[in-house]
Amino acid sequence: MGDNNVVRLDSVSKSYGRLVAIDDLSIGFARGTFTAVMGPSGSGKSTFLHCAAGLDRPTSGRVVLDGVEVDALDEKARTVLRRERVGFVFQAFNLLPALTVVENVALPLRLAGRAPRREEVMAALERVGLADRARHRPAELSGGQQQRVAIARALIARPAVVFGDEPTGALDTRTALEVLALLRAVVDRDGGTAVMVTHDPVAAAHADRVVFLADGRIAGELAAPTAAAVAERMTHLGAWERVR
Numbered sequence: 001m002g003d004n005n006v007v008r009l010d011s012v013s014k015s016y017g018r019l020v021a022i023d024d025l026s027i028g029f030a031r032g033t034f035t036a037v038m039g040p041s042g043s044g045k046s047t048f049l050h051c052a053a054g055l056d057r058p059t060s061g062r063v064v065l066d067g068v069e070v071d072a073l074d075e076k077a078r079t080v081l082r083r084e085r086v087g088f089v090f091q092a093f094n095l096l097p098a099l100t101v102v103e104n105v106a107l108p109l110r111l112a113g114r115a116p117r118r119e120e121v122m123a124a125l126e127r128v129g130l131a132d133r134a135r136h137r138p139a140e141l142s143g144g145q146q147q148r149v150a151i152a153r154a155l156i157a158r159p160a161v162v163f164g165d166e167p168t169g170a171l172d173t174r175t176a177l178e179v180l181a182l183l184r185a186v187v188d189r190d191g192g193t194a195v196m197v198t199h200d201p202v203a204a205a206h207a208d209r210v211v212f213l214a215d216g217r218i219a220g221e222l223a224a225p226t227a228a229a230v231a232e233r234m235t236h237l238g239a240w241e242r243v244r
């Protein structure tokens with residue numbers, strides 16, 4: 001199809017009863033790019049992310065993920081698609097507390113029916129600077145360390161795209177920067193693709209592009225963003241929402 005987009009949404013809408021959470025969104029995310037998605041509370045960011053990642057089904061429209069039309073798949077096939085091609089990093093880390101760090105990172109491979117090789121898992125931990133914590137449990141790590149484990153877990157199956165839902169939302173400034181640098185490296189070093197929802201203009205400035213949502217629609221984009229430019233745009237979006 002000559003399409004460089006790893007993820008593409010065509011006229012995607014999602015309603016909850018009468019409430020239209022996202023409204024006729026069309027947008028693509030090119031391979032090897034890092035995009036931040038911003039917008040006021042309730043603008044549809046999470047709904048967008050869930051539809052784009054195949055976690056949720058749009059009410060109408062089409063989502064194509066790594067060349068596969070997600071909506072044409074049944075629940076089981078979508079689960080397999082997510083497992084094999086999508087990595088997730090959440091605000092709340094979502095590690096399994098009973099498992100060690102190394103077991104948490106190996107989990108996506110186990111779920112995919114593969115026997116994880118120790119070197120493979122250790123290489124992923126090395127990458128996020130936590131090889132020395134392999135035998136620890138999540139509760140024995142700081143928030144930033146837990147998020148780095150979550151990133152290692154998100155990357156272990158070499159996904160076509162990594163989605164972050166406020167991945168730095170629970171972290172202090174310095175730790176947030178480490179996490180953003182890791183996402184940046186996924187794109188710059190490995191040619192991966194990352195899409196991150198964030199409220200933080202400083203975090204968004206690490207992306208190649210910022211997409212702004214307001215009221216379930218795309219309200220603008222910013223290429224090569226700076227934190228100041230993003231913050232300025234957000235102020236106007238807020239104002240725009242209030243007068244509607």
Ligand SMILES: Nc1ncnc2c1ncn2[C@@H]1O[C@H](COP(=O)(O)OP(=O)(O)OP(=O)(O)O)[C@@H](O)[C@H]1O
Binds near residue numbers: 016042046047048
């Ligand atoms: N499961 C659901 N059932 C009903 N309404 C929902 C559901 N999920 C989201 N909504 C509504 O859809 C709209 C968009 O919500 P969404 O969570 O996508 O926004 P958001 O931009 O991620 O917000 P926030 O920044 O506050 O997390 C909101 O009005 C919300 O109340």
